[in-house]
Amino acid sequence: MPMPTESFPLRLEGKRILITAGASGMGRAGAELFARHGAVICIADYNANSAACVVEAVRAAGGQASALVADLTDMEQARHIVHEASERMGGLDGLWAHAGAPGPQGLENLDWNDYRRSMALNVDATVASVSEAIPLLRQGRKPSILMTASISGLVGSQLSPIYSLEKFAIVGFAKSLALALGSDGIRVNALCPGLVDTPMLPTFMSRSGDAEASRLAQEKFVASVPLGRVAQPEEQAHAALWLMSDEAAYITGIALPVDGGFTAR
Template sequence: MRLQDKRVVVTAAASGMGRAGCLLFAQEGATVAVVDIDPARTEQVVAEVIAQGGKARGFVADLSSAEACKHVIAECAEWLGGIDLLWAHAGSPGPSAVEGVDIAAFDFAVALNLTSALICAGEVADHMRRAGGGAILFTASVAGLRGSPLSPVYSALKFGVVGFTKSLARRYARDGIRVNVVCPGAVDTPMLPAFLDRDGNDDELRAANQARLVANVPMGRVARPEEIAHAALWLLSDDASFVNGVALPVDGGYAA
């Protein structure tokens, strides 16, 4: 059991990689606070954790609001009796345009990808200090390691998450808090079509985009959410006790 008795918060946890993380962390002995904007799917993930013999509770929050981030971390800490681990996984593709970009859509993407990471990390730090240490994990993307002509806004925000990770890793190291970031390539989750459909949502275009995307991955496929969750487990667990400030690609070799 790699996370025996650990108290963990996972954001954007009701689907995809976040859900896979909740199930895996609970199997490894953690008690899991499942945070998401979608009440029905949050409860479903909680039910899945409990059905496999684990401990979890759902917390509904719109993480694009800084106030909601603060409030939900406090709620999680109260229920868990402290916080040892955080996977701040929330994010969204954001607008693809540069010329004529929709500023409201840009601001929303900043709020969900970057501000929520900032606030959630800041709010958990004191709980982790009181627990004698902890680990924070963010989610960026390979687009946070390499420029993305199709998604410059997304790429800039994920580069921001990587920079924030490295800075916090140094800032919190003496508090016993490790900070790392996982950088997935394309993952088979409900978010993937949002990337594939950015030139329009007709089937032919999507199929062409998917084929191009897969062709660019040396391993020739997209990831399963569980493959990212296993990397997250490792980075959060004591198996990675001297790993700090790392941006880990989990991308089938794409970033190589």
């Protein structure tokens, strides 16, 4: 990737941004892209090796990044990383609360431990990190919060009612906070990706344990996407970049589908 030049505007110059689950997929793509646009990045993830690789890649490209290793299903850790990140970066201007996982597939024979773990990561960790970040963001420069929801937070998911429940919660949370925090100058938005080519995709599609059924389900999904393919993580990162940049200064309370047109019908 080329380094920024004068003809390449630094759209996040000097912004101090924490990205949860930033060691892989869209979070990693975001960390690398944001840093190329002049942001100082801190990622929080429980995969120490992958997190270290992201930091190395950002630094090798001339950017600034550090990593915190944390299991975000643990609320103490989910809260702590926000303060630690802010201390490391000298403040906080942005939080991309991106952490999430597929969770249990069906509803019958629900494993309550799976359910609680998925609620902890998909909902509680977002609430914990966002609530800790708000007072810090009030001191920040043109601050904003981005939460990763999903198209399953905009329309129901036959395959994953629990995941959909959680992602609708994220969209409602983002919209509510946009109303509450607008007068403080804090923008709050949700990103709603369709299927994205990251390590989460095969996990999401294969939860039934039936490889052929999973393949067919993905094929059926892709056939219903107007653009006829899954997204690349970088395509989501570019949407996140815009939402977190000052170019989106008048955008708050939106749940932006980045889904190849899937939710257009």
